[in-house]
Amino acid sequence: MIPEIGQFALILGLVFALVQTTLPLAGAHFGIASWVAVAKPAARAQLLFVAISFAALTWSFLTHDFSVKYVAVNSNTQLPTLYLFSAVWGAHEGSLVLWALVLSLWTASVSLFSRSIPPKVLARVLGVMGFVSVGFILFILVTSNPFERLVPAAIEGRDLNPLLQDIGLILHPPLLYMGYVGFVVPFSFAIAAMLGGRLDAAWARWSRPWTHVAWVFLTLGILLGSWWAYYELGWGGWWFWDPVENSSFIPWLVGTALMHSLAVTEKRGTFKAWTVLLAIFTFSLSLLGTFLVRSGVLTSVHAFASDPARGAFILVFLAVVVGGSLLIYSWRASQIRSHVHFDILSRETGLLLNNVFLAVAATSILLGTLYPLIVDALGIGKISVGPPYFNSVFLPLMVPLAILLGVGPLLRWKRDSFHRVWTKVWPIGALSLVIGGLFPLLVMDFYDVRAAFGMILAVWVLGVTLRVLFEQARGRGFISVSRSFWGMTLGHIGIAVFIMGITLTSIYSTEKDIQLAPGESYDLAGYTFRFDGVTKITGENYGGSEGKLTITKKGVYITTMKPEKRKYRVQKQPLTEAAIDAGLFRDLFAALGEPLGNKGAWSLRVYHKPFLRWIWLGALIMTLGGLFSASDRRYRKLAGRKKKQRAVVTEAVS
Amino acid sequence: MKRYLIPFAIFVVLVIFLAIGLKLDPSYIPSPFIGKPAPEFDLPDLHNPNQRLKTSDLKGQVWVLNVWASWCTACRAEHPVIQRLVSLNIAPVYGLNYKDKPEDAKKWLQELGDPYKANLVDRTGDVGIDWGVYGVPETFVIDKKGLIRYKYIGPLSNGVVDAEIVPLLRKLNAEAD
Numbered sequence: 001m002i003p004e005i006g007q008f009a010l011i012l013g014l015v016f017a018l019v020q021t022t023l024p025l026a027g028a029h030f031g032i033a034s035w036v037a038v039a040k041p042a043a044r045a046q047l048l049f050v051a052i053s054f055a056a057l058t059w060s061f062l063t064h065d066f067s068v069k070y071v072a073v074n075s076n077t078q079l080p081t082l083y084l085f086s087a088v089w090g091a092h093e094g095s096l097v098l099w100a101l102v103l104s105l106w107t108a109s110v111s112l113f114s115r116s117i118p119p120k121v122l123a124r125v126l127g128v129m130g131f132v133s134v135g136f137i138l139f140i141l142v143t144s145n146p147f148e149r150l151v152p153a154a155i156e157g158r159d160l161n162p163l164l165q166d167i168g169l170i171l172h173p174p175l176l177y178m179g180y181v182g183f184v185v186p187f188s189f190a191i192a193a194m195l196g197g198r199l200d201a202a203w204a205r206w207s208r209p210w211t212h213v214a215w216v217f218l219t220l221g222i223l224l225g226s227w228w229a230y231y232e233l234g235w236g237g238w239w240f241w242d243p244v245e246n247s248s249f250i251p252w253l254v255g256t257a258l259m260h261s262l263a264v265t266e267k268r269g270t271f272k273a274w275t276v277l278l279a280i281f282t283f284s285l286s287l288l289g290t291f292l293v294r295s296g297v298l299t300s301v302h303a304f305a306s307d308p309a310r311g312a313f314i315l316v317f318l319a320v321v322v323g324g325s326l327l328i329y330s331w332r333a334s335q336i337r338s339h340v341h342f343d344i345l346s347r348e349t350g351l352l353l354n355n356v357f358l359a360v361a362a363t364s365i366l367l368g369t370l371y372p373l374i375v376d377a378l379g380i381g382k383i384s385v386g387p388p389y390f391n392s393v394f395l396p397l398m399v400p401l402a403i404l405l406g407v408g409p410l411l412r413w414k415r416d417s418f419h420r421v422w423t424k425v426w427p428i429g430a431l432s433l434v435i436g437g438l439f440p441l442l443v444m445d446f447y448d449v450r451a452a453f454g455m456i457l458a459v460w461v462l463g464v465t466l467r468v469l470f471e472q473a474r475g476r477g478f479i480s481v482s483r484s485f486w487g488m489t490l491g492h493i494g495i496a497v498f499i500m501g502i503t504l505t506s507i508y509s510t511e512k513d514i515q516l517a518p519g520e521s522y523d524l525a526g527y528t529f530r531f532d533g534v535t536k537i538t539g540e541n542y543g544g545s546e547g548k549l550t551i552t553k554k555g556v557y558i559t560t561m562k563p564e565k566r567k568y569r570v571q572k573q574p575l576t577e578a579a580i581d582a583g584l585f586r587d588l589f590a591a592l593g594e595p596l597g598n599k600g601a602w603s604l605r606v607y608h609k610p611f612l613r614w615i616w617l618g619a620l621i622m623t624l625g626g627l628f629s630a631s632d633r634r635y636r637k638l639a640g641r642k643k644k645q646r647a648v649v650t651e652a653v654s
Numbered sequence: 655m656k657r658y659l660i661p662f663a664i665f666v667v668l669v670i671f672l673a674i675g676l677k678l679d680p681s682y683i684p685s686p687f688i689g690k691p692a693p694e695f696d697l698p699d700l701h702n703p704n705q706r707l708k709t710s711d712l713k714g715q716v717w718v719l720n721v722w723a724s725w726c727t728a729c730r731a732e733h734p735v736i737q738r739l740v741s742l743n744i745a746p747v748y749g750l751n752y753k754d755k756p757e758d759a760k761k762w763l764q765e766l767g768d769p770y771k772a773n774l775v776d777r778t779g780d781v782g783i784d785w786g787v788y789g790v791p792e793t794f795v796i797d798k799k800g801l802i803r804y805k806y807i808g809p810l811s812n813g814v815v816d817a818e819i820v821p822l823l824r825k826l827n828a829e830a831d
Contacts, residue, residue: 298675323666370668376678
């Protein structure tokens with residue numbers, strides 16, 4: 001009964017999405033106020049029913065309803081309760097329901113925090129979002145129904161994929177989707193602005209906080225994914241340039257460009273057409289990412305079952321949404337005239353270059369990701385594109401971007417003098433050359449020119465960012481600095497920390513495959529790993545072996561590491577649970593391999609990774625920056641002011 | 655106006671590629687051995703270790719090489735399909751007993767029946783490496799000139815045999831030496 005309610009609720013959600021897209025769009029076009037007014041309640045009703053549907057699916061998992069095929073395939077009575085919740089989005093069908101839920105959450109939020117937006121514009125925005133909803137709910141109902149019954153019901157479930165039985169994976173998909181789907185908001189604002197024919201700065205101002213929030217979620221989602229891959233896949237890496245990773249990273253890059261471009265459009269009223277195009281691209285690339293992940297057109301470590309009907313459906317949907325928006329763009333963008341001029345040396349130019357670098361980086365990653373498919377489609381052969389390509393294309397683009405990132409915030413809008421900028425930056429440039437150049441010599445074990453180069457870049461970014469912050473706060477105190485400004489500062493400090501982490505980890509990490517008998521030890525980067533043998537363990541739904549390693553440094557006890565090798569009882573899948581001793585300045589990582597011989601010896605893989613945490617720390621600081629920017633007083637004041645204005649108008653009318 | 659249509663045009667090209675991509679199987683990797691001479695081997699017979707067989711001995715006829723092992727459960731499932739293929743009497747099927755203990759292999763054949771013309775013992779798996787075997791079972795078709803013309807990875811099914819192997823064997827048999 002509950003699953004049927006879930007399905008029925010999803011159908012009702014579809015009906016409300018249809019109402020939400022048709023009436024308000026038509027109403028805004030023909031000027032019918034009552035149709036325009038339908039937008040908000042329809043959006044909220046849609047959320048209600050999609051949420052009921054999601055709850056019904058969750059309920060089926062919690063009650064072990066194995067008459068529901070999706071539950072039977074992805075759950076088990078022995079599965080710990082926490083994972084019963086996350087199993088809901090553990091496979092294709094459920095993750096789409098989550099997608100739909102997240103989309104309706106964003107839609108309802110827009111309908112709530114929209115007091116400053118004229119009803120007609122809001123109707124168009126919600127109409128566009130409703131259109132996307134229609135597509136996705138239809139996709140679920142037609143090709144991927146999670147409520148499909150299994151007759152006869154299974155006695156026991158096939159259990160959730162062991163890789164997904166993990167805290168990181170509980171949060172990774174929802175955060176990622178919040179980010180992915182969140183870009184629907186600037187997209188819808190852009191489309192609405194084009195439909196209304198008013199591509200002024202207003203749509204940019206309305207979109208900015210939403211874009212920031214979506215970007216924060218996407219950053220957190222990618223961060224969690226990277227962290228999860230690091231400790232769960234047992235390879236010790238944190239980024240693999242896997243097609244699925246790329247399909248979340250490409251929207252991130254373009255979304256970052258969009259945040260910066262929106263700032264120019266809002267403040268200076270220029271880059272109008274480009275910003276609209278970026279807003280379309282960011283969401284389109286999110287959709288493309290969904291297509292790539294869900295259709296199975298690319299091979300990836302994320303082995304999702306592929307179904308041609310599903311791929312065909314998303315492709316058609318992608319073609320309609322993106323193709324449609326690009327056609328509207330070509331029609332409207334030609335009518336945009338920017339009358340704002342700026343000099344070569346100005347903040348506008350800086351942000352333009354930022355956009356160019358980010359867009360080129362995103363394009364080259366997209367190209368590398370799709371290249372195997374293109375080559376295969378042309379019948380030239382079978383190839384795969386790996387990290388060597390991505391690293392050699394991506395890193396050279398990021399170096400000038402980092403240098404630029406230092407100068408950019410210093411520049412004045414419209415026009416600046418070279419002399420003014422130079423007197424400000426040269427001391428910091430010199431300082432970063434000294435500090436960065438000496439860092440590997442003083443702190444690390446050996447000198448590496450690449451490490452010095454990376455550190456120079458990082459110190460440069462950090463130095464200029466702090467200098468600009470102090471300038472902003474001079475005489476007024478840090479309290480007076482706007483949240484927006486704090487957002488930029490934190491975002492850029494995050495980049496500096498991130499660069500340090502990547503540089504030092506990739507150059508100074510050491511790893512070794514070793515075999516140890518109980519009592520034997522191995523020295524790695526000053527740490528002694530002593531192997532104390534392996535014991536049998538039993539978990540809720542798995543059994544396995546647990547190794548014990550005692551780590552000492554110069555005879556001083558540091559920690560005990562217990563890497564595990566699990567075998568999940570139902571899925572029969574072995575899983576390596578690496579042991580990690582995390583620290584701000586270094587990570588120790590040990591993974592259990594195979595038993596060797598009969599004297600209790602095992603093969604082991606051990607790593608020493610200096611400054612690894614700084615990569616994620618940098619990303620966290622960036623997200624904090626995003627939150628600061630999104631909560632800037634300007635946006636709230638804007639809402640408040642319009643409310644007052646409207647109150648005055650209502651009084652006047654009455 | 656035209657310049658603003660560029661993004662749309664690029665997108666159309668992208669969609670076309672994605673549509674073609676939907677029909678392709680990214681995990682399908684054609685064997686680089688197709689059309690190449692079958693790698694040389696010189697291996698003892700399973701039942702008769704003193705008797706050896708070389709690739710060159712088999713020249714002039716169309717033959718099938720089936721890689722199997724007693725420890726391979728998929729081979730057990732495949733076995734009736736091989737038996738059926740042999741009973742069609744189109745081409746001889748040789749077995750390559752891969753990384754297996756001869757006594758286990760003999761027991762396995764005793765239990766399930768031995769349809770093979772001969773079984774060659776690749777105890778160390780060296781021949782398997784020469785032939786590019788990376789999973790058991792695998793099946794090769796070799797033509798009269800000694801060229802590999804077909805390779806199938808994984809257990810054969812009657813469907814694959816009827817749709818691909820039998821027509822190919824018939825065609826190759828009709829070819830001149």
